[in-house]
Amino acid sequence: MYLKTILTFIICITLFNTIDNQAFAQEYKIKTIVIDAGHGGKDGATHGVYSKEKDVALKTALNLGKALQDSIKDIKVIYTRQTDVFIPLY
Numbered sequence: 001m002y003l004k005t006i007l008t009f010i011i012c013i014t015l016f017n018t019i020d021n022q023a024f025a026q027e028y029k030i031k032t033i034v035i036d037a038g039h040g041g042k043d044g045a046t047h048g049v050y051s052k053e054k055d056v057a058l059k060t061a062l063n064l065g066k067a068l069q070d071s072i073k074d075i076k077v078i079y080t081r082q083t084d085v086f087i088p089l090y
Contacts (some may be wrong), residue, residue: 032076033068037061041086058084 005013037058039045045053058081081087 030072030075032067032078034080035061035065035077036080040081042085043086056083058082 037054037060039054039057041054043054047053062081062082065079068075069077
């Protein structure tokens with residue numbers, strides 16, 4: 001029984017190593033990134049002592065988008081919002 005298990009294992013390893021890897025070697029390139037800043041406008045969510053969540057989220061989203069555009073060639077960045085507006089979900 002032990003020998004049969006070892007032989008099965010060796011056969012499986014051999015088969016997996018002989019599979020053509022060309023199908024798996026394709027390069028994938030990210031072309032578009034969508035950044036959602038979340039809460040905005042009248043939906044300000046929570047706030048701290050010095051800032052509101054909607055303002056921090058928007059600034060972070062805009063900074064992330066700019067950094068991506070500056071560092072990745074031919075990338076398209078789409079923002080769900082670029083100003084402090086409320087986007088209805090329905």
